[in-house]
Amino acid sequence: MSAIEPVRCTGCQAAIPPDARFCPDCGLHVPVRAAPAQPAAPAPESAEPPGAKGTHRDPAAPSTLSERLSAALQPEPPAHVEQTAKTLTRGALVDGKYEVQERLGVGGFGEVFRVRHKTLQRDLALKTLHPVLASNEGMRGRFFREARVLMDLSHSSLVAMHDAGEWHGHLYMVMAYCPGETLAGMLRKRGWFPGLDAIAITLPILDALEYAHGRGVVHRDLKPANIVVTQRSDGAWDVKLLDFGVAKVLHDAGSGEGAVATLTAAGMTVGTLAYMSPEQAQGADIDRRADVYSMGVILYQMVTGIRPFEAENHSQLYRKILLEPPAPFAASGAPDEPAGVEAVIKRSLGKKREERFASALEMHEALAVLVGGASGGRGR
DSSP: OOOOOOOBOTTTOOBOOTTOSBOTTTOBBOOOOOOOOOOOOOOOOOSSOTTOOOOOOOTTSOOSHHHHHHHHTSOOOOTHHHHHHHHSOTTOEETTTEEEEEEEEEOSSEEEEEEEETTTTEEEEEEEEOHHHHTSHHHHHHHHHHHHHHHTOOOTTBOOEEEEEEETTEEEEEEEOOOSEEHHHHHHHHSOOOHHHHHHHHHHHHHHHHHHHTTTEEOOOOOGGGEEEEEOTTSOEEEEEOOOTTOEEOSOTTOTTOOOBOSSOTTOOOSOGGGOOHHHHTTOOOOHHHHHHHHHHHHHHHHHSSOSOOBSSHHHHHHHHHHOOOOOHHHHTOOOOSTTHHHHHHHHTOSSGGGSOSSHHHHHHHHHHHHTOOOOOSOO
């Protein structure tokens, strides 16, 4: 008997655990899994002659505005993904020094592999840009501009970047490999975190964001799947923030005039909808407060075990993000512990950016007060 293929999210392609109602990574509702379909009865013969091009609408095509919007927000995976996977198989030697060990994941912009440096005998993560994107000169320029900016970021809660280059049509970045478990994986197992643990995990991320924001970089795709968490024997948490792959460079550090350099095409909506701020979901220009909003979503999820907005499809989720307030803690049964954490989250989830904390540092300070700790946020 052949192995059963895992059910995957139609939005982000993440594997869906058995009996799950929502995607663990992007929050999209998972349809009820029907029993295997029985062979269909033969269709009646059509009166239209073979090959004729009638004007009848395809019954499988989206009909309502809601269906069309949902379909538009769930594009088919790029056709070149398989081509890339076949090229970078186990044992492939990238640029003569990075030997591919395994593929770790596939995203909208490329793939990530675990590789081993042939000389140093050290495991690293290698991120490639899809060849179709790499063939675009504008995208190539943005890719290497991003690489130069990220190479200069050095913080204890950020994954260090080591190298970037081009190999047989693949643009790639090489960064430290973090073998720990993602926050998404921990949430699937644990469901939720006590308030103090949730804050302990959030504080170093906010510290890293303040550091990156101060150097002109907004993450734009904050979500549990991009956070690696390890609990030490003394109970403390080690946290690493991954994947600035869709980051936006707000100011070119090499330009004395602070010129804006956007890493993604103007107007392109990038990120994971369940964690997007309203302005990002609308494809509008964003700033550091979009990351503050996303951290509010993540903290809410850690404390309550659910996201502030859940929906049957992307179009409903989009509407809730734009128009509806998050459900109060009481609706999920989660306590407001430590006292005041719900108010901090509520402020971070303001629909208008002016309603939120002005910076990651401000949110960090508000949370640190709740646990009696000193504020940070300047980076190291």
